[in-house]
Amino acid sequence: MKAKFQSLLLALEVWLNDENIRRIKEGELTLKQIEIKLMGQFALLIALPNLDLNATADFDAVIRGDNTVVQFLKERLLEHNLILDSDAELIQMPKGTPWNLFHKGNFLTVLVAAPEYVAASKCQFKRTKDKLQLQKLLRKFPKWKETIHSLSISTEWLDEN
Amino acid sequence: MKTEYKKVIQRLCYEGYLHNTVLKPARCQITVNDMLIAGAQEPRILEILPGLLLIEPKVIRNIKRDLPRHPEIQEAIRNVEEKRVAAEFLKIPINDCIKQAKILQIIYERKKINNKSKNLNLRVSGEDIKKLERLSRRLGKTKSETVRYLLTNNLS
Numbered sequence A: 001m002k003a004k005f006q007s008l009l010l011a012l013e014v015w016l017n018d019e020n021i022r023r024i025k026e027g028e029l030t031l032k033q034i035e036i037k038l039m040g041q042f043a044l045l046i047a048l049p050n051l052d053l054n055a056t057a058d059f060d061a062v063i064r065g066d067n068t069v070v071q072f073l074k075e076r077l078l079e080h081n082l083i084l085d086s087d088a089e090l091i092q093m094p095k096g097t098p099w100n101l102f103h104k105g106n107f108l109t110v111l112v113a114a115p116e117y118v119a120a121s122k123c124q125f126k127r128t129k130d131k132l133q134l135q136k137l138l139r140k141f142p143k144w145k146e147t148i149h150s151l152s153i154s155t156e157w158l159d160e161n
Numbered sequence B: 001m002k003t004e005y006k007k008v009i010q011r012l013c014y015e016g017y018l019h020n021t022v023l024k025p026a027r028c029q030i031t032v033n034d035m036l037i038a039g040a041q042e043p044r045i046l047e048i049l050p051g052l053l054l055i056e057p058k059v060i061r062n063i064k065r066d067l068p069r070h071p072e073i074q075e076a077i078r079n080v081e082e083k084r085v086a087a088e089f090l091k092i093p094i095n096d097c098i099k100q101a102k103i104l105q106i107i108y109e110r111k112k113i114n115n116k117s118k119n120l121n122l123r124v125s126g127e128d129i130k131k132l133e134r135l136s137r138r139l140g141k142t143k144s145e146t147v148r149y150l151l152t153n154n155l156s
Helices: A002-025 A040-047 A067-079 A115-125 A128-140 A144-150 B003-015 B032-041 B043-055 B063-069 B071-081 B094-115 B126-139 B143-155
Strands: A034-038 A054-056 A061-064 A099-104 A108-113 B018-020
Touching (some): A040 A108, A061 A067, A128 A144, B003 B032, B032 B063, B043 B071
Antiparallel strands (some): A099 A108
């Protein structure tokens, strides 16, 4: 998944470069740098590629940039069976979430939320579908609990039956 | 790792409805029971199930035989169709199943466009044909499936 996403980003960089050359030739405004912030389940898949993790096709990301680019990204994502999630803006990442640099190109900057903060954000919502995965992650990375608790987010519900 | 979990994840990844970090997509044969067993381990499978039965039921084997034994799934399908957002399906909010059904529909439509197969005549040597036949036998696939497999996994 990580490799697929990297190749998608490279394709996007090439397209942005070509599109900007065309725009310069035709005297149009050029496209500016865009920033993609990855969060939610997808951020976990990217950050922890060796753990058995699943994600549905909704791609949780907040994108800042030209609408043309966002549209192009949507089309490329669909080729990889991913749908840009329009609800991603609603995902509440905890204050102070560290964003790790995943890709920095001429046009694109991709940041991925630190996995322990993604886990913290999932803990806030107490959803059944996240419970088993969070239990597994916290067994594997027990120190994450400290981070989650430092954000005043409880993990007690994970111990309940 | 349970067999049911592995083959359900592989099949759903193959169909493009799920993404997994370590398991390779494969066209495994799966039943409703497999989905329920795997769903107990990965609730995202349960989110997908009602939409899958509505949109691409042929992914799952023996539905006509198995579905009448699962009234809870039949109810979930009705709830997704009628958008009863307050309902639940095995502790999964139906709203999440409705969202997945919409996503499955988009991916399914795209697959339908891409999967329309076309004939292609190629000039290859007798030796190339023998190699393709050998490889197909080894992979347990038809020659067309082997070419598609090579394109998907090795070159593209």
